[in-house]
Amino acid sequence: QQQVKQSPQSLIVQKGGISIINCAYENTAFDYFPWYQQFPGKGPALLIAIRPDVSEKKEGRFTISFNKSAKQFSLHIMDSQPGDSATYFCAATTASGGSYIPTFGRGTSLIVHP
């Protein structure tokens, strides 16, 4: 059972375009929603994260939109650049029960064409 569903699996965008990756979750106890960026041959690294008390968080060209009632959150990359080409993972974590184990989506491979 997949608790965090991520889509699309792959995404191709032209330079300057907007990249949008979506995630949906089921467990309403999740309270921390990070996005990780992974370049080929490297480990994932935190890109941006949000907690459910806000509906949007922006850091530079990267924005998380969070819809608590729909149990969905998405990553928007504005003015996408070839250097943004990477795999992106959404995740969700809850402190419920004393466990802080993240549940990851399956990842989205983003290619930004010059």
Next chain:
Amino acid sequence: NAGVTQTPKFRVLKTGQSMTLLCAQDMNHEYMYWYRQDPGMGLRLIHYSVGEGTTAKGEVPDGYNVSRLKKQNFLLGLESAAPSQTSVYFCASSHIAGQVSYEQYFGPGTRLTVT
């Protein structure tokens, strides 16, 4: 700070051989994790540890064992390697404070091939 380091970076094993992957972190993090990454499957949790001397099973623990004798180290063992364990293995660590969890810091990965 080196962050999270993993040893070795690459390894080729024959079926039935054993090996240990070493993860070390210098951030004094309580939690440590071992994941495997396979194409289209994302990151799947193998085992994790919430502190020195404690370990717990994750989503895909079969065929693996772990130990955390020191807070900074987390070892992943394969007792009898199988081709299905061919994967890229990532170690991660994170800091927990009260009821708040923070980001995971990942190592650079170990690419393991079992023939």
